[in-house]
Amino acid sequence: MGEWRDESGHRAFGRPWAMQGGPAPDPDRVHLLQLDSDDGWSWADCGTVSSDIPAEALRAGDFTQVDCYTASC
Numbered sequence: 001m002g003e004w005r006d007e008s009g010h011r012a013f014g015r016p017w018a019m020q021g022g023p024a025p026d027p028d029r030v031h032l033l034q035l036d037s038d039d040g041w042s043w044a045d046c047g048t049v050s051s052d053i054p055a056e057a058l059r060a061g062d063f064t065q066v067d068c069y070t071a072s073c
Contacts, residue, residue, distance in 0.1 A: 009036050016050050030058050032066065047072025 011017065011034040016025060025031060034050040049070045057065040 010034065011036075016052075017048065025052070028055055029053060029067075030055050045072040 009017070011031070013031060016031045016034045017036070018025075029052040032051045032053060034048055036048045037046045047070055049068065051066050051068045053063065053066045057063070
């Protein structure tokens with residue numbers, strides 16, 4: 001049996017942490033930022049707030065297409 005790893009935390013770019021094995025990120029979108037709950041702040045029920053953008057919109061500098069969403073336990 002593998003060792004348990006806590007992959008939560010704040011993240012910029014790269015791959016977001018999929019809370020509770022949530023859906024895989026859309027390959028046509030770029031992850032911008034994920035803020036996790038911590039000792040001083042909690043999103044919903046110890047959740048996260050994330051934002052992403054279509055890759056084409058990012059290349060064009062069109063930040064009006066950024067989506068923001070939350071996930072919680």
